[in-house]
Amino acid sequence: MVLRWLLALLIVATGVGLYANEHWTTRVLALDGIEPAQRLQAADDHGSGGSSEARLLPRPAGGPITLDCDIRPGFDWPFCELQVEFPEGDLDLRSFSHLKLWLTVDGPTLDHSPPQVRVFLRSFHPQFSGNGAVVDLKPHEVIFAPNDQAQPVQLRLAQFMVSSWWAQSHPLPVPLMGPQLDRVRVISFSTGGQAAPGRHQIRLERAEFVGNWIAPETFRLGLVGLWMVSLLAYLVWDGWMARRRLQMSVQRSRRLAKMALRDPLTRVANRDGLQRALELLQQVQGELGFPLSVVFLDADHFKRINDTYGHDVGDQVLVTLAQTLKRNLPRDDLLARWGGEEFVIAMPQTPLAEAVAVAERLRHVFARTLWPAGLKVTASWGVAQASGPAEVEAALREADQAMYRAKAAGRDRVISGSA
Numbered sequence: 001m002v003l004r005w006l007l008a009l010l011i012v013a014t015g016v017g018l019y020a021n022e023h024w025t026t027r028v029l030a031l032d033g034i035e036p037a038q039r040l041q042a043a044d045d046h047g048s049g050g051s052s053e054a055r056l057l058p059r060p061a062g063g064p065i066t067l068d069c070d071i072r073p074g075f076d077w078p079f080c081e082l083q084v085e086f087p088e089g090d091l092d093l094r095s096f097s098h099l100k101l102w103l104t105v106d107g108p109t110l111d112h113s114p115p116q117v118r119v120f121l122r123s124f125h126p127q128f129s130g131n132g133a134v135v136d137l138k139p140h141e142v143i144f145a146p147n148d149q150a151q152p153v154q155l156r157l158a159q160f161m162v163s164s165w166w167a168q169s170h171p172l173p174v175p176l177m178g179p180q181l182d183r184v185r186v187i188s189f190s191t192g193g194q195a196a197p198g199r200h201q202i203r204l205e206r207a208e209f210v211g212n213w214i215a216p217e218t219f220r221l222g223l224v225g226l227w228m229v230s231l232l233a234y235l236v237w238d239g240w241m242a243r244r245r246l247q248m249s250v251q252r253s254r255r256l257a258k259m260a261l262r263d264p265l266t267r268v269a270n271r272d273g274l275q276r277a278l279e280l281l282q283q284v285q286g287e288l289g290f291p292l293s294v295v296f297l298d299a300d301h302f303k304r305i306n307d308t309y310g311h312d313v314g315d316q317v318l319v320t321l322a323q324t325l326k327r328n329l330p331r332d333d334l335l336a337r338w339g340g341e342e343f344v345i346a347m348p349q350t351p352l353a354e355a356v357a358v359a360e361r362l363r364h365v366f367a368r369t370l371w372p373a374g375l376k377v378t379a380s381w382g383v384a385q386a387s388g389p390a391e392v393e394a395a396l397r398e399a400d401q402a403m404y405r406a407k408a409a410g411r412d413r414v415i416s417g418s419a
């Protein structure tokens, strides 16, 4: 049952978690050229031998950032470029997954195809970026024709590849060759390779890097961890519960077994309890427990007590009788209610004469006892001795018969089996 609930909870938590991480925990880094942490710049091919001219147009309120460009012929790779710099610190884009662009371009192309834009993420690394000149930042590039796409255009950061033309002029050790987006210093938007001489414009309305606060892979790993820890905790708890259940059932059956050997009214052993105690005695003491004497006693005229004072008083008399015997017997002696108003005392390592003396002493104790309802209660006593384990049953019978002889002889007396 608990397992079923735990599994249901985990399944729901996993579903909600995956959905929430995908849709509700996105973080956005917006590039709009307004924040002071960003600086806009127009760049062109002047520095590399061309004569193209790029400039930023004044930005109308709420309007796009516009790079206006005149591509001029006479140079193999003419270009104009809108650069967004972050002078206050490089961007760590590793926790972002996408770049969303609201971007359009205009301008003629050599093959009359739709104009393209090249987006560069340029990263700094002390080993190859020297003093941080833009040409020495590692460019990660994506080329596409934005006017053909629905806006915003969504680019996965995994699609950005290190530009091969840059890698040729900047030979890197193998570990540094791949994409590296932990220190992006400049993001730029450049005219496409097919840009033909003439007037070009790149209009950037907005750019956003989008990601999850927790990377999906990390989140999924966390979920796997959650499942493992939860199921492990369940197994530990279940094992502990099973042990506890077992302990409780052992305790219960012990309690029941004890109850089965005890008389519920007088709280002394019943006939089965006495048998069990005698067996244990023989196991533990063997022959050493002998001679063993047994005393049978039966309350006199008990029926009259019941008839005259009621059953409850009769019960109280039985309880008083059992307590009086218990209080006045040595600890090793076994006391049991044989049935009705009849009790048995088994005395290990006690010869007959000694047992008779004990019975006499108890008979006198009864005479001094304060009985319920001010009653005077006496009993008839029969005593017998077993010299070895084989004689125990016979001794019990003999003591019983002696007790009946005590009744017949007028009650309130002790008679031994040998008498």
Ligand SMILES: Nc1nc2c(ncn2[C@@H]2O[C@H](COP(=O)(O)OP(=O)(O)OP(=O)(O)O)[C@@H](O)[C@H]2O)c(=O)[nH]1
Residues within 6 Å of the ligand: 265, 298, 299, 300, 301, 302, 303, 304, 306, 310, 311, 312, 313, 314, 315, 318, 339, 340, 341, 407
């Ligand atoms: N109150 C009560 N009475 C019990 C209990 N067990 C047995 N008795 C009663 O004990 C009485 C025993 O009566 P009898 O066997 O005639 O013996 P007695 O009246 O003691 O007479 P003698 O043994 O001949 O002295 C019966 O009335 C039983 O109902 C018990 O647990 N509680």
